Amino acid sequence: EVQLVESGGGLVKPGGSLRLSCAASGFTFSSYSMNWVRQAPGKGLEWVSSISSSSSYIYYADSVKGRFTISRDNAKNSLYLQMNSLRAEDTAVYYCARGDIVARWGQGTLVTVSS
């Protein structure tokens, strides 16, 4: 069974940092591009970042460029999102999502940026 399990969310002060992780299982992780997608409370889906299967190609939404860093470890079947200089508007549920066409989503981890 395909599973994506996010962790690392929590409460952080503006300007702070967090590192999200996504543990993947049930499929060949190294064969898929991966994404982070977020959803602010009561708002729509926002694509955040993508990384190709071998980490050769990495892309960011303008809203996080220069502050967030996506990475992956295919040996550990894991995806990461390092979030620095966090702002109140980064408050959201962050989903780990598999592939260009996202048929598999994690359950999400909540990041709250507040003083």
Add this chain to the structure above:
Amino acid sequence: DIQMTQSPSSLSASVGDRVTITCRASQGISNYLAWYQQKPGKVPKLLIYAASTLQSGVPSRFSGSGSGTDFTLTISSLQPEDVATYYCQKYNSALGTFGQGTKVEIK
């Protein structure tokens, strides 16, 4: 960057009605368009990809069409379990921009 615009932002229809949601890309994206359904408190679910290909297990009352810049999601006969927010997403480049969503309710 390519922007995705959905309309309407919300709609209310009766059970059995035909419902149509549109999605417009600011530049051509061929058929690299997916539709997702998100029920309250749930994770998004893939309905359609490649603009018109139904994901396995999705009821046949859902259909998609379009190419280039204009796309449509149609629910042929609205059911109570279709109450949800629907999102389009382009995937022709690695920037997977979503539309703002269309909330569907039962009248």
